[in-house]
Amino acid sequence: MSIFRDASDYRLRLRSGCSCGAHESQAAHDAAPVSGDNQIRRVVEGAILRAMFPQDEARRNFLRTVGASTAMAAISSIFPIAAATEVFAQGAKPERTDIKVGFIPITCATPIIMAAPMGFYSKHGLNVSVDKAAGWAVIRDKTINKEYDAAHMLSPMPLAISLGIGSNPVPYTIPAIENINGQAITLAMKHKDKRDPKQWKGFKLAVPFDYSMHNYLLRYYLAENGIDPDADIQIRSVPPPEMVANLRAENIDGFLAPDPVNQRAVFDGVGFIHLLSKELWDGHPCCAFAASREFVTQTPNTYAALLRAIIEATAYASKAENRKQIAEAIAPANYLNQPVTVVEQVLTGTYADGLGGVKRMPDRVDFDPFPWESFAVWILTQMKRWGQLKGDIDYQAVAKQVFLATDATRLMKEAGLTPPTTTTKTFSIMGKPFDASKPDDYLKSFAIKRG
């Protein structure tokens, strides 16, 4: 391995310019690609050597005399380096290993699902059973009842649960976001000439849940186009599996839904994809990996192991070259229960749009675990905008309590990834910038809002 210099190399300067000591400068360190296992082994070997020979001089002499590989071989005969490496890689031992994680069969849950068949959970010493749940309300109740230790939720849900909107207040957290982008507006075939939202008055549109990015994005999109989402059209909450059947039965005119629902509607010739959610807000969060604060604080090692597995799976899923393999792993009946080609079109971004064209959008869906606190603030502003949340709240405090950005930073570093250095960022939705430090001004700037 040439990307990472051998920690036992005697020529190594202990105080080089970077934090790990292996690079010429901090810039070189940041730029260097990392590989998990090898890096961990080097770190462990280095630590053992330094512990055995606290004096720099003595260690260098020893290594110079016998050679690095012989030295390590000699040490490993008396010290179980392999075991130590494994322990280090796994972190502290999880308090319990049998874990149940709930999910809804949509591609947003990809990292949570694929971590089971592709061995990310078992790598961290966990025996995770991923259980399919019938709807968002069920997954919420089962997680609150502790039947699930953690679950796949829509990212606004933990905020709503923590604030006690639509349920009893239970402190909830989002240790990691699952996916960004990856949603779409699909309309019934009969509306293929009505591509302007201004023509949509009187439509019945569906979203998966009241507390969903889908609901907020659809409302935002309609309102920007001068349509009042409560007065001019009807928005219904319909569980994703029932959406295509309802679209076929003409109960609804369209939906802003998670995939594979959109692609499935196209696959069956029922609807066409009007636009992808990334065209509204590129990089918006959608679903999240959620756990109760109790789980996080009472079984910290289990939580850390689980989160590490999820973060690694998310990183794996974000690479385009792995997507085909993932599609095959998650399409069977045990997980999404969809034709492989539908899942593949969603994940690879080469898809049929339902109108006879083939589109290529490699970033149709992406996976990024970092729970930006500014995402939470934006969601809270929309909850207030549409009257779900009444009265004044401390946006930043709620965001910090629910979106565990600091933990994600730490664990992403341990997994050999590069986390962002801040926990907030600015972004723009349909060209309108959002500044998380001025949520009330942002809210005031909208013409169409409730209350």
Next chain:
Amino acid sequence: MMTNNAGRSYVVTALIAFAFLLAWHIGVQTTSSGGPPLDPEYAKLMGATATTGKSPMPGPLDVGAKLAEHLSQPFYDKGPNDKGIGIQLAWSVLRVAMGYGLAVLVAIPLGFLIGMSPMMNRALDPFIQLLKPVSPLAWMPLALYTIKDSGKSAIFVIFICSIWPMLINTAFGVASVRKEWLNVARTLEVGPFRRAFTVILPAAAPTIVTGMRISIGIAWLVIVAAEMLVGGTGIGYFVWNEWNNLSITNVIIAILVIGVVGMILDQALARVGRAVTFPE
């Protein structure tokens, strides 16, 4: 003459079934799509319904083939969310047995008490009438919230939905035991327990069993709805999972299987009913 009639009814049944299957088969034949030919790359990404105009409704042959596939390996287990249809049925029957068993244990003694006291009958009647027509799905959120366990909630919902017909029928059966028989028992100075077990129970048994038969039908109806909601295992979950996949073939198979099991449960209680009937 009797056997001849029965034989003829079988022939009619078979004819109706055949006519139905034939109509079904013809009804779902592919309608050729008259549209312009599709770009091959696009066609590859689309389903058969959209490209060849194949009806989304499967024909009887598709269903038959799929059914044979399910029956050839009914007990496979490919992880927590994908199990064979035999395992799913076993789960459902187990849940029904537990919920229904509990309902029997509560409804029959309680029905006896209500039936023996006209005052209690009138006092409890409003509650029974109010709770009886409540749909199983309406109980579910309440059960999940209070019991805090989805498996137990499903059993509770079966319990609460199947208890009413049994309760009402038991009370009615007990209340309408002939006065003469009770008077005879009184003349012979029979104790209350002996009167309950040797006079009232046999006299009310046919009505009680009829109530039980209605209840098992309801319990079996409820289980599908309850399992669709809580997910995990059971034939209701199977229906939901296949709906999710828009696989009408599997949904039809599930309907068939649910019907067959329901019929078996009903016939079992009908047999019990015949065993306890007496000529007057």
